[in-house]
Structure formats: structure tokens, C-alpha cells
Amino acid sequence: MSRTETNSAETTRIIGATLEFHGAAGEVTGSCTLVRTPKARIVIDFGMFQGSPADEARNAVAPEIDFALVDAVVVTHAHIDHCGRLAMLPNLGFRGKIYATTATHELLGRVLRSSAKLQRARFYERASGSAPWGRALMPGEVAGPAPEFPPAQRLFDTPDVRDTMDKVEGVPLDREVKIAPHVALTFRNAGHTPGAASAELSIGVGADRRVLYFTGDLGADREGHVSLLAAPHRPANADVIVVESTNGERQRGQLPDPDETLAEIVAEAARKRLKVLAPVFALGRAQLLVHRLARLHAKGLLHGLNVYVDSPMAVYGIESLYKHPEYLAPDLRDSVRAGGAPLWFPELHYVLSKRESMAIDRMVHGGIILAGSGFMDAGPMLRHLEESLDREDCMVLLGGYQPEDGFGKRMQRGADRAQFTGGKVVPIRASTSRVDGLSGHAYQDDLVRWFSRLDHKPARVILNHGTDAARATLAGRLSNELGLACTAPKPLEELSV
Ligand SMILES: [Zn+2]
Structure with missing residues (x-):
């Protein structure tokens, strides 16, 4: 055998890769994909x-991956459904490195420590029967007993987080780093949340190199529209793209301009001195809303209304954007690099402790409180709701997705009472309002447009992180309109690419 033939055979062995989907295949949480090459x-x-609760229980079952043999773990962003089990790695025998963007690296320690703290709190609260909960009741519906929570999972604790963070290496966007034999990683901007990136894996060498592109959660390219974050990167030469499809079934359509909707809500809140409760997720909607409120301030439309960001993590998210302006839309990036603070305004207040959070509960009349959870089922938002729902001068500002039959959806459908921990029932006198068009996820049209604008058509598109219906709808459009070969893997399915 000649030298050339030997090299060629070796290269062929190097570039073959298999993907195994250990989470988020046909669903929108539990992201975990194993990439295997011969090396x-x-x-x-x-x-x-x-x-x-059944989903929660799945977290304690480690995926069938021999982590002792894994060279590297790549984290796309600091949302818990993408990074939440990282702190289990030290106890699963993992000895390699964890790669994240520099910005995600900075957020990750806080996210995992806060998760460990929450797991401890839940463990004691559920064991003692004092777990916080809330339920909006429809007219005529009888208040029921407390929900039955299963015993809380203790997946990891603070020392595990410390051991995990010792393994994390932060990598700037667009810088290639070698992470395993014949595998290089480059993070690309995903436009989803502060620090969020897509992972571009380059496998093999020379002309036989193949590029696998994992979008992670992907924001929308809202060209011509106001945007907080930069548009998601479009890969130049991806052979295989693993794309998220959370909103694969949803058409964006003509969304109302969030600035206009928000201006009306703010004007009403200022006029009636309303206490506005805005349920948000700490990384994502919180920053999107603060950006829009800063714009209202700049236009003189905030009417002196105070805005309280009642979430340390949301505050870190805002600060992260100042520290890493490369994640911001071009106009905001330029402003930050010139020393500006485009997300700041005099009425913006950070609430960093439970004590401060309890104090604003009592003091706010004519102000907006941004607090978690976005689904109104946990966190300080539950306490704010319990405190204020019986007040006519309270308004709940909803936005984005709310779970079917959850607190938010029920309020929109006319719930007239709410029940909280200990069985306490309060009448709902608060009003609700909605602001749309502030999603961190690309919609179906956005994803189709993103693919249509790729200079290099991928040989294969693999859809994950979406329900089967969402994946089927999106796959239909991608193959019919753009001629792309699409696959929607089942859980644990192995795909050779
Ligand atoms: Zn996400």
C-alpha cells in the first residue's frame, strides 16, 4: 500500500461521525447529543x-454515555435545559474539559450554584410539605388541596459545581480551538441570549474535513427591525446542521411593534399608578424587556415609571452584555464600545436580595417589577402575585409562551381567584396585558429564511429541540422550499453523518 493510500484510509476513518441524541429529540428540554468519531x-x-414531575425525575438517570471516555463537553448557552446537568459530570467519571463562550463561562457558575441552592431548598420544602405553589382558579372552580410534589431530586451540590467549574474553559466567539484528536471547535453567535453560541465542529483534516454545525437555541435575524441581540451567524461551509426547532410550528406573521404596545401599557400604568408585574426568565426576556423600556425612556415615553429587575441572574445578564458587546445588535454594540450604556435609564433599579424583593412588594405603586419565573410557577413572582393580585391597581404583563392551563393562561381566560401555599385564596382584581414580539427563539419563517440565505447548502439537516409536530412542519418547509434533506431523530437514535 502506498503512503498516499494509507493517509487516505486513515482520513476516511477520522471523518466518519455518529450522532446520538440523549435528550431534546422530540421535546424542548434535556439537550444532550453525543458525537462519536473513530478518534x-x-x-x-x-x-x-x-x-x-415525571420530566424532573428523568434528570437523576444519567444518559447511557461512558463519560470517562468523553474527550470534551461543549455548552452552547447558560439556559438550564442546555447546561443544568453539567455539575453531575464529576460524579459520572468525566475527566475532560468543558468548553463554553467566555460570556457563558462567566454566567455558568452562577446558574449552577443557583440550581444547587434551589435543589436544596426544594428538598427541604417538599420534605416538610411547605413547597411554594400557586394556582389561578376559574369562576366556579373549587379550591383544591396542595399539588402532590414528588420528593425533590438532589442532582448535585455546591462542591460539585466547584469541581465542574474547574473544568470549564471560556473561548471567545469565532476563535477555533482544538478540543479532541482531529476535532476543532469554533463558537458562533447564536443571537439567542447573552453568551449564547452555536457550536461549529470541524472534524478531520485537509480536504476531507467535514463541518458539523449545532445551532443550539437560535435567535431570529430580524433585519430591518429593532433588536437587542446580534443576528445569528450563518455558517459558511457546514456539511451537516443540527438545528433547534422549538418554534418550528409557529409562524411569526406580522407581529405588532412591541415598542407601541409597551408604550400604551406604560402610559396606562403611569396614569393609574399601577403596579405592573412582568413574569420573565432571567436570561432572555428580562434583557429584551429592559432594552424596550430603555427605548421608551429615550423617547420620553416612560413617564417616570420605575422599573425593578428583581432577579440577580437577570442583572448579570444585562451586565454580561456590557462586558461582551459582541452579542449585541450593531447599533447597541457601537454605543457600548463608545462608552455608552444603552440599556440603562435613571428609573432602572436592580433588586439583588430577597430582602430588597420583599421591600419593593410593599412600596411599589406606579412601577414595573420584572421577576421570575416566566411561567409564574416559582420564584419571587409567586410572592409578588400573592401580595398584589387582589389589588385593582395591579396589572400582570404577559409575554411569550405560557404553559397550557398554567397561571398566565388561566388569568388570560378570566380566572377570578388564586390559591397559594397553605391553601390561602385571594380574589383576582388585577388586570392582564400582553406584549408580543420579544421571543428569544427564531420562528418557523425565521428558520426557513436563515437556511435560505446560507451560501453553502448543507448535505443534511437534523432537527432536534422541538416537538415531533414542530419538527415535521419545519422539515416539510425546508425540504419542499429549499430542497434540504431533513431528519428528525428519535430519542437515543444513532445517525451516521
Ligand atoms: Zn435557550
Whole structure:
């Protein structure tokens, strides 16, 4: 055998890769994909399953991956459904490195420590029967007993977080780093949340190199529209794209301009001195809303209304954007680089402790409180709701997705009472309002447009992180309109690419 033939055979062995989907295949949480080449094993994301108690229970079951053999773990962003189980790695025998963007690296320690703290609190609260909960009641509906929570999972604790963070290496966007034999990683801007990136894996060498592109959660390219974050990067030469499809079934259509809707809500709140409760997720909607409120301030339309960001994590998210302006839309990036603070305004207040949070509960009349959780089922938002729902001068500002039959959806449908921990029932006198068009996820049209604008058509598109219906709808459009070969893998399915 000649020298050339030997090299060629070796290269062929190097570039073949298999993908295994250990989460988020046909669902929107628990992201975890194993990439196997003959020379390396890489895991992309290790997130928690979220939703029902049954989903929660799945977190304690480690995926069938021999982590002792995994060279590297790549984390796309600091949302718990993508990074939430990382702190289990030290106890699963993982000895390699964890790669995240520099910005995500900075957020990750806080997210995992806060998760450990929450797991401890839940463990004691559920064991003692004092777990906080809330339920909006429809007219005529009888208040029921407390929900039955299963015993809380203790997946990891603070020392595990410390051991995990010792393994994390922060990498700037667009810088290639070698992470395993014949595998290089480049993070690309995903436009989803502060620090969020897509993972571009380059496998093999020379002309036989193949590029696998994992979008992670992807924001929308809202060209011509106001945007907080930069448009998601479009890969130049991806052979295989693993794309998220959370909103694969949803058409964006003509969304109303959030600035206009918000201006009307703010004007009403200022006129009636309303206490506005805005349920948000700390990384994502919180920053999107603060950006829009800063714009209202700049236009003289905030009417002196105070805005309280009642979430340390949301505050870190805002600060992260100042520190890493490369994630911001061009106009905001330029402003920050010139020393500006485009997300700041005099009425903006950070609430960084439970004590401060309890104090604003009592003092706010004519102000907006941004607090978690975005689904109104946990966190300080539950306490704010319990405190204020019986007040006519309270308004709940909803936005984005709310779970079917959850607190927010029920309020929109006319719930007239709410029940909280200990069985306390309060009448709902607060009003509701909605602001749309502030999603961190690309919609179906956005995803189709993103693919249509790629200079290099991928040989294969693999859809994950979406329900089967969302994946089927999106796959239909991508193959019919753009001629792309699409696959929607089942859980644990192995795909050779
Ligand atoms: Zn996300």
C-alpha cells in the first residue's frame, strides 16, 4: 500500500461521525447529543429535563454515555435545559474539559450554584410539605388541596459545581480551538441570549474535513427591525446542521411593534399608578424587556415609571452584555464600545436580595417589577402575585409562551381567584396585558429564511429541540422550499453523518 493510500484510509476513518441524541429529540428540554468519531467523543450540551414531575425525575438517570471516555463537553448557552446537568459530570467519571463562550463561562457558575441552592431548598420544602405553589382558579372552580410534589431530586451540590467549574474553559466567539484528536471547535453567535453560541465542529483534516454545525437555541435575524441581540451567524461551509426547532410550528406573521404596545401599557400604568408585574426568565426576556423600556425612556415615553429587575441572574445578564458587546445588535454594540450604556435609564433599579424583593412588594405603586419565573410557577413572582393580585391597581404583563392551563393562561381566560401555599385564596382584581414580539427563539419563517440565505447548502439537516409536530412542519418547509434533506431523530437514535 502506498503512503498516499494509507493517509487516505486513515482520513476516511477520522471523518466518519455518529450522532446520538440523549435528550431534546422530540421535546424542548434535556439537550444532550453525543458525537462519536473513530478518534474522539464529544458531548454537546448536558441540560435538564423540565416540565412535569415525571420530566424532573428523568434528570437523576444519567444518559447511557461512558463519560470517562468523553474527550470534551461543549455548552452552547447558560439556559438550564442546555447546561443544568453539567455539575453531575464529576460524579459520572468525566475527566475532560468543558468548553463554553467566555460570556457563558462567566454566567455558568452562577446558574449552577443557583440550581444547587434551589435543589436544596426544594428538598427541604417538599420534605416538610411547605413547597411554594400557586394556582389561578376559574369562576366556579373549587379550591383544591396542595399539588402532590414528588420528593425533590438532589442532582448535585455546591462542591460539585466547584469541581465542574474547574473544568470549564471560556473561548471567545469565532476563535477555533482544538478540543479532541482531529476535532476543532469554533463558537458562533447564536443571537439567542447573552453568551449564547452555536457550536461549529470541524472534524478531520485537509480536504476531507467535514463541518458539523449545532445551532443550539437560535435567535431570529430580524433585519430591518429593532433588536437587542446580534443576528445569528450563518455558517459558511457546514456539511451537516443540527438545528433547534422549538418554534418550528409557529409562524411569526406580522407581529405588532412591541415598542407601541409597551408604550400604551406604560402610559396606562403611569396614569393609574399601577403596579405592573412582568413574569420573565432571567436570561432572555428580562434583557429584551429592559432594552424596550430603555427605548421608551429615550423617547420620553416612560413617564417616570420605575422599573425593578428583581432577579440577580437577570442583572448579570444585562451586565454580561456590557462586558461582551459582541452579542449585541450593531447599533447597541457601537454605543457600548463608545462608552455608552444603552440599556440603562435613571428609573432602572436592580433588586439583588430577597430582602430588597420583599421591600419593593410593599412600596411599589406606579412601577414595573420584572421577576421570575416566566411561567409564574416559582420564584419571587409567586410572592409578588400573592401580595398584589387582589389589588385593582395591579396589572400582570404577559409575554411569550405560557404553559397550557398554567397561571398566565388561566388569568388570560378570566380566572377570578388564586390559591397559594397553605391553601390561602385571594380574589383576582388585577388586570392582564400582553406584549408580543420579544421571543428569544427564531420562528418557523425565521428558520426557513436563515437556511435560505446560507451560501453553502448543507448535505443534511437534523432537527432536534422541538416537538415531533414542530419538527415535521419545519422539515416539510425546508425540504419542499429549499430542497434540504431533513431528519428528525428519535430519542437515543444513532445517525451516521
Ligand atoms: Zn435557550
